[in-house]
Amino acid sequence: MTEQTFTPALGRFAPTRFYDAVVSLTRERLWRALAVMHVAPRPEDVIVDVGCGTGSTALLLNRTEPRARVVAIDPDQRVLAIARRKADAVGATVRWEIGMGDALPEIVGVGAADAVVSSLVLHQCAMGTKRAILSSMHAVLRPGGRLVIADYGLQRTRLMRLGFRMVQFADGIEDTRPNAEGVVPELMTGAGFGDVREAEVVSTLTGSISVYVASRQ
Secondary structure (H helix, E strand, O other): OOOOOOOOOOOOOOOOHHHHHHHHHHHHHHHHHHHHHHOOOOOOOEEEEEOOOOOOOHHHHHHHOOOOEEEEEEOOOHHHHHHHHHHHHHHOOEEEEEOOOOHHHHHHHHEEEEEEEEOHHHHHHHHHHHHHHHHHHHHHHEEEEEEEEEOOOOOHHHHHHHHHHHHHHOHHHHHHHHHHHHOOOHHHOOEEEEEEEEEEEEEEOOOEEEEEEEEOO
């Protein structure tokens, strides 16, 4: 993914400035809170938020444990500008970095992170990019480190598959289909993670969002 184009936060659906308003329709407070709960931030933890977007998860992590060191990474300068404004408004201490998800070792350092979290990123990526990002996440985690991914996962019911069509319209069918077919746990295992499980499933108007957790062996 490095040096290549990326899918904007809302894909073809709407301009980036509307991202927070649109994502609020996905029961965002619930699934973000569940993701942060599974990250379980501790004092002095280094937590990397991959594809941080407008910074909502990074800011929630900072608010939950202000003594943790949160590094938030995204390739889109426009969403990072929004994230920085939100952080300044509440006095949050987050390190914002421009970068791609497959370049984490260069940005953070190999084995430097206690936890990695990512939300609504992998479903926008081609299969090769999904694998590259997960491999990059594995590289920056220390042994025993925690991975938490909140993203569209297996769409189990007709209603969820119908709602997910909105996401596919915005982000493309080819990239989103593997997520809807439940490929994420398999990809996490393939990247070397252990104890992989789907910890939560949240039904939304745009399909179900799963919270996947794993550990760096």
